[in-house]
Amino acid sequence: MQGPLIETLVTKLTHVNSLDDEDLRTLRDLPLKIRRLGAQEVVVAYGTRPTESCLVGEGFAFRSKTTVDGRRQILSLHIPGEVPDLQSLHLHVMDHDLMTLTPCLLGFIAHDDLRRLIGVRPSLALALWRETLIDSAIFREWLLNVASRPAISRMSHLFVEMYKRLEAIGHASGGAFELPITQQQLGECLGLTPVHVNRVLQELRQRGLVRVLRESFHLLDLDQLEQLAGYDATYLHLAPSL
Amino acid sequence: MQGPLIETLVTKLTHVNSLDDEDLRTLRDLPLKIRRLGAQEVVVAYGTRPTESCLVGEGFAFRSKTTVDGRRQILSLHIPGEVPDLQSLHLHVMDHDLMTLTPCLLGFIAHDDLRRLIGVRPSLALALWRETLIDSAIFREWLLNVASRPAISRMSHLFVEMYKRLEAIGHASGGAFELPITQQQLGECLGLTPVHVNRVLQELRQRGLVRVLRESFHLLDLDQLEQLAGYDATYLHLAPSL
DNA sequence: CGAGTGGTTGATATCTTTCAACCCACGTGG
DNA sequence: CCACGTGGGTTGAAAGATATCAACCACTCG
Numbered sequence: 001m002q003g004p005l006i007e008t009l010v011t012k013l014t015h016v017n018s019l020d021d022e023d024l025r026t027l028r029d030l031p032l033k034i035r036r037l038g039a040q041e042v043v044v045a046y047g048t049r050p051t052e053s054c055l056v057g058e059g060f061a062f063r064s065k066t067t068v069d070g071r072r073q074i075l076s077l078h079i080p081g082e083v084p085d086l087q088s089l090h091l092h093v094m095d096h097d098l099m100t101l102t103p104c105l106l107g108f109i110a111h112d113d114l115r116r117l118i119g120v121r122p123s124l125a126l127a128l129w130r131e132t133l134i135d136s137a138i139f140r141e142w143l144l145n146v147a148s149r150p151a152i153s154r155m156s157h158l159f160v161e162m163y164k165r166l167e168a169i170g171h172a173s174g175g176a177f178e179l180p181i182t183q184q185q186l187g188e189c190l191g192l193t194p195v196h197v198n199r200v201l202q203e204l205r206q207r208g209l210v211r212v213l214r215e216s217f218h219l220l221d222l223d224q225l226e227q228l229a230g231y232d233a234t235y236l237h238l239a240p241s242l
Numbered sequence: 243m244q245g246p247l248i249e250t251l252v253t254k255l256t257h258v259n260s261l262d263d264e265d266l267r268t269l270r271d272l273p274l275k276i277r278r279l280g281a282q283e284v285v286v287a288y289g290t291r292p293t294e295s296c297l298v299g300e301g302f303a304f305r306s307k308t309t310v311d312g313r314r315q316i317l318s319l320h321i322p323g324e325v326p327d328l329q330s331l332h333l334h335v336m337d338h339d340l341m342t343l344t345p346c347l348l349g350f351i352a353h354d355d356l357r358r359l360i361g362v363r364p365s366l367a368l369a370l371w372r373e374t375l376i377d378s379a380i381f382r383e384w385l386l387n388v389a390s391r392p393a394i395s396r397m398s399h400l401f402v403e404m405y406k407r408l409e410a411i412g413h414a415s416g417g418a419f420e421l422p423i424t425q426q427q428l429g430e431c432l433g434l435t436p437v438h439v440n441r442v443l444q445e446l447r448q449r450g451l452v453r454v455l456r457e458s459f460h461l462l463d464l465d466q467l468e469q470l471a472g473y474d475a476t477y478l479h480l481a482p483s484l
Numbered sequence: 485c486g487a488g489t490g491g492t493t494g495a496t497a498t499c500t501t502t503c504a505a506c507c508c509a510c511g512t513g514g
Numbered sequence: 515c516c517a518c519g520t521g522g523g524t525t526g527a528a529a530g531a532t533a534t535c536a537a538c539c540a541c542t543c544g
Contacts, residue, residue, distance in 0.1 A: 047476070065382065068472035071390045075382050087379070090372045095379050095477040119364065129371050130332045132378065137329070137337050139381035140307065140317050146389040147433030148313045151500075182522065191389030193501055198524060230310035234289070235337040393532075424490060435533055440492060485544100492539070501530070508523080514516090 005057040005107045006032060012081035012169065016238070017127040026121050030114075032107035037100045039180075043085075044098040050088045052108045056080050059104030060179065064188070065096045074188040076138060077101065077162065077179075081169055086132055089114055102180050134237050141235045146191045149230065151200045154190050157229035159210060161236070163219055168238055175222055180215040247299040247349045248274060254323035254411065258480070259369040268363050272356075274349035279342045281422075285327075286340040292330045294350045298322050301346030302421065306430070307338045316430040318380060319343065319404065319421075323411055328374055331356055344422050376479050383477045388433045391472065393442045396432050399471035401452060403478070405461055410480055417461040 006028055013019060013027070032055070037043065043061065044050050054061075061078040063085075075096060078084040085098050089111050100106075118125035138161075145157050162179060166172035187197040204210045209225050211218040219225055248270055255261060255269070274297070279285065285303065286292050296303075303320040305327075317338060320326040327340050331353050342348075360367035380403075387399050404421060408414035429439040446452045451467050453460040461467055 063382075065386045067386065067390050068474075073386045073390045075385055087375045090368060091375050091379065091479055093476060093479070095479070096382060122361065125367070126332060129374070132371070132375060133329045133333050136374065136378040136381060137333065139378060139385060140305075140338060143317055143381060143385050143388060144307045144309065144315045146385060148309050148315045184522075194522090195502085195524085196500055199500095202524085232310075234335060237333050237335070237337070426490075436490090437492085437534080438532055441532095444492085487543090489542085490540090493537080495535090497532105497534070499530100499532080502528085504526090506523105506525080508521105510520085510522105512517100512519085514518100 005034060005055065005105065006030060008057055008081035008169070009055055009083070013124075013127045013131070015168070017123065017130065019123055019127065023121050023124050026117055027124060030109055030117065032109060035106050035108065037104050037106060039100055039102050041100050042097060043100060043104075043106065044088070044094055046094050046097045048094050049092050050085065050094065050111070052110045053083050053085050053088055053114065054098065055083050055107040055109060057105040057107055060101040060181075061098060061104055061106075062101050062185075062189075063096050063098050072188050073191065074185065076135070076142070077189065079162075079165055079169060079171065083109075083128075083131065086128060086135075101185070137235045137237060151190070151192055151196060152203060153229050154192075155186070155197070155200050155204065156209070156225045157231060158186075158189060159217060159219060160222070160225050160229050160231045163217075163222070164233060164236060164238070168236075175219040176216060178216050247276060247297065247347065248272060250299055250323035250411070251297055251325070255366075255369045255373070257410070259365065259372065261365055261369065265363050265366050268359055269366060272351055272359065274351060277348050277350065279346050279348060281342055281344050283342045284339060285342060285346075285348065286330070286336055288336050288339050290336050291334050292327065292336065292353070294352045295325050295327050295330055295356065296340065297325050297349040297351060299347040299349055302343040302423075303340060303346060303348075304343050304427075305338050305340050314430050315433065316427065318377070318384070319431065321407055321411060321413065325351075325370075325373065328370060328377075343427070379477045379479060393432070393434055393438060394445060395471050396434075397428070397439070397442050397446065398451070398467045399473060400428075400431060401459060401461060402464070402467050402471050402473045405459075405464070406475060406478060406480070410478075417464055418458060420458050422457040 010024060010027055033052070043054055056078050058080055061084055063075045064072050065075060066072045076084065088094060118128065145154050149157065163172050163175070163177055166177045171177060183197045183201065184194045187194045190197070192200070201212065205212070209219070209221050211220060252266060252269055275294070285296055298320050300322055303326055305317045306314050307317060308314045318326065330336060360370065387396050391399065405414050405417065405419055408419045413419060425439045425443065426436045429436045432439070434442070443454065447454070451461070451463050451470070453462060
């Protein structure tokens with residue numbers, strides 16, 4: 001028994017994959033090195049060769065790349081139960097950074113242990129592979145979002161996505177969720193300037209679609225937001241599929 | 243012996259992974275359903291549930307998503323030796339389209355056969371997983387590209403990337419490669435209007451950086467293009483890593 | 485020869501950025 | 515306890531990048 005940290009991963013994986021008792025046992029036996037990090041700290045840096053991957057237990061993390069002229073792009077936001085750098089298990093050098101957005105509780109899993117696990121439990125290997133594929137599907141949608149939608153739709157899209165993902169792990173309901181993110185960082189997600197983020201946010205507020213307090217978002221009219229975003233949740237692959 | 247089609251995959255996989263003779267034999271024994279398609283044909287459509295994945299043997303393919311208001315975004319370009327819809331092995335419903343860019347020779351591999359293969363040959367499973375992870379890494383770079391670089395760098399980036407990838411499979415050298423793509427489609431890759439693509443292309447020509455003839459691109463000054471693009475090839479994970 | 489596709493051009497509109505303030509809440513040190 | 519420094523948010527004016535619209539051109543194909 002590892003405490004609640006590994007359980008975030010267990011629930012995430014069982015949500016969509018069919019795992020048997022032995023799978024679950026193996027998963028729960030995985031040695032975790034637990035660490036707490038503050039906000040805005042580097043977890044795994046670009047260019048390094050990690051020997052472990054990192055499970056988000058509490059808090060939010062993000063992956064980012066920086067362009068030569070110093071412009072940072074946030075590639076993905078990560079919520080509890082996710083392993084943002086699972087790819088480093090097979091892609092040996094990091095092509096981006098992994099950082100905490102907020103203070104985080106993290107569980108580090110040695111690659112050796114992961115390799116052992118996927119060798120012994122094919123269904124877990126599949127489940128983990130699948131997670132990296134969903135990760136990929138989200139990148140595709142972000143690409144579409146950033147490349148082809150106007151700022152207001154783009155931002156709505158991000159809000160709706162985060163809502164659905166957080167809802168799926170029980171961290172959001174009634175249109176509300178916590179996400180302590182600055183307008184600057186929002187801009188880095190969306191490829192927008194902080195000032196423009198500010199203005200688009202105002203527009204969204206004025207239209208009565210969202211309410212933002214310090215750390216929490218309230219989506220006041222999810223239907224209209226989804227429509228504005230051109231939202232189609234297929235890409236999240238949340239349904240048990242099959 | 244399957245003919246040269248499967249060999250494109252063999253060379254691709256052996257390039258970076260260490261596979262033993264038995265791996266290669268199993269790979270070569272994979273039953274392939276060979277089909278030729280014309281340009282601009284749908285290979286696998288959004289929303290469908292494929293039971294096979296498709297190896298590109300000759301020609302170019304691309305994946306795309308379309309926004310509600312009809313704007314199409316090309317998510318990735320695919321060259322011989324790649325399996326653009328490998329993800330459908332584990333993600334059962336297609337969240338985007340797969341289409342041919344040019345006339346293509348394709349080899350379809352049944353998911354059942356793939357599942358058998360990854361069950362029997364863990365090293366092949368790993369190699370395939372790894373391919374999907376590189377796919378993902380390219381999405382990340384495209385996201386950065388489209389979100390944070392000005393049009394001219396963005397386009398340069400695409401050209402350099404295609405050059406390096408084609409070079410790696412022996413389809414490019416001396417700065418030149420074939421890629422029969424229209425300016426319209428280029429725009430769909432980059433999130434730009436066809437007219438703007440045209441203008442940026444002119445700029446690139448005037449600066450003496452590229453020459454474009456009907457179907458072929460000549461990168462006249464790779465160094466300068468890479469600099470203009472802020473290019474860093476890490477994300478392609480072409481080196482045998484380790 | 486005519487139609488169609490892809491490429492090119494110019495003028496104008498729109499979106500987003502840039503720059504430069506200013507404000508406010510908060511925390512820290514004097 | 516107040517002063518001040520800082521980070522994040524907000525605002526206005528102006529500049530810049532890209533889109534839009536509307537032609538026109540060049541080739542290819544039937």
